[in-house]
Amino acid sequence: MRIPYQQMKQEFERVLKKFGFSPADAELCARLFAGASLDGVYSHGLNRFPLFIKYIRQGWVKVGAKPERLHAFGPLEQWHGHLGPGNLNAYHSMQRAMELAATHGIGCVALGHTNHWMRAGSYGWQAAEQGFVGICWTNTIPNMPAWGGTRPRLGNNPLVVGIPRQGGHIVLDMAMSQFSYGKLNALKLAGEQLPVVGGYDQAGQLTTDPAAILESWRPLPIGFWKGAGLSLVLDVLAALLSGGKAAWQIGEKPIEYALSQVFIAIDPTKLATDWQASVEGVIQNLVEEEGEGVFYPGQRSLRTRTENLEKGIPVEKQYWEQVQQM
């Protein structure tokens, strides 16, 4: 079953307005949700929308709340998210980082007390589409043990880098866990194994069995000890720059909210060199010489987007019906 992008977006808009979003907020929020599904990130598009609405109903996500600037020092700013819708807060923060970069060459907006930003990559695409380099990350609820530990203590802290490029933007969107819980669940349901080890079983052995990892709550960080270290410093940076909560504090609450995020933008037109040629050189070297088996980050999202724009977005009926009934 496929639904046209515009139809999906309009349906989200309708529901969001019903829950008190202003027309402009509803349009942007719907665009971000539908855009995630359009690019193939179904887990943070349509499939996530019902949970987002549930969090609004429960009061974890505050519909009319707007981010507020607490402090500014030139291109470095601290903002308070007031627990507003995470994707609107994040979008606003990346826009602000770009404004700062347009003035100062580089801009950094740290946002505390916000909510889950849904598809991380959205804000990399946002920056790249406006001609900016965008680097951003978020912390999360603790969902991965530290290296050598056994209890969840690190977030999977997705990191995004967006780089503008005429033939298709480069957008890296990666969590610090080797596999998401969503992926583990999907493979468990399908009765499949992971392609590479993804965590520990209850006995402390590395395994490719998603069910065993879901039982132990010990998924692997990327690169074992390395990703664990990177996850930790991303969390520390997000908390210290925003003044908001670190993962261990987020974990004190029953659900994941009041997150900390960092948005850095760089305006490459403020450089004196031919930055577009630099970018293009790397991509040409990678793609042309290797052929079809190799992709640059963002390339497959763009392919999926093109296909889904043409044929409609594949949807799981249960989620689509749930939204229609809202």
Next chain:
Amino acid sequence: MRIPYQQMKQEFERVLKKFGFSPADAELCARLFAGASLDGVYSHGLNRFPLFIKYIRQGWVKVGAKPERLHAFGPLEQWHGHLGPGNLNAYHSMQRAMELAATHGIGCVALGHTNHWMRAGSYGWQAAEQGFVGICWTNTIPNMPAWGGTRPRLGNNPLVVGIPRQGGHIVLDMAMSQFSYGKLNALKLAGEQLPVVGGYDQAGQLTTDPAAILESWRPLPIGFWKGAGLSLVLDVLAALLSGGKAAWQIGEKPIEYALSQVFIAIDPTKLATDWQASVEGVIQNLVEEEGEGVFYPGQRSLRTRTENLEKGIPVEKQYWEQVQQM
């Protein structure tokens, strides 16, 4: 065999002056080399020094060359390294990024046409010791295939994050490969296997055999496809921001030189929040609750430093004698 830190540093200084370094340059360069060994990074301290001198003799590293600012736009600057000593250029660039951060809150120095910076972590410690957050990375010669590819096309592009902390700075220093070639060689010589898979053998199978990976030239990126993507964007950013070479261009030369690097500093004293409490909270949560098996990034370097300052730095006799005879 152990050598006191001061003795090692003085020996390096003596040799560097002989090769034309000014007294100040010799002191700093010797401090960075001896500091790497002091912290246990022997591969980029004493053990690397003879190769550094060889590159000076061969003219790849230009002794008196100083980095030159090509362009400035507020806190964003582009510098040309003129193929000077890589650790001096990198140290200078992080200092400059901190100067910019002291003025603007955040500073970014991109450096092209420089040389191998030796121990990556040095510049994270440098920033943290002066009370700044420091983020830096370098590109390298291509030494890892892209995900899905078979020929070396990505650099291992070490990434460093330094965060000041009173009880011991947080310093993450990680290359994008799961294991360095140095580590693979050491384990091969010792007849040992890797603790986890580290690359492919000639038949394209994942393996823990370091010899097989050294034959295939196909080491694994951290997190498989994820680290490959991160390596790529770090390379693109280094090249586009500096205007210098990307990995594929560095790979056109017989040896690794004319690298591109990025140095970002943030002055946390320009924030309005209690950033020290943020940092300390994360570390206390991690270390106190987990006990001895868990370390924060930088913790073990500090332990090694303390031990090596007291007992002397362990040296491999061959390297030490080589330097003494210079």
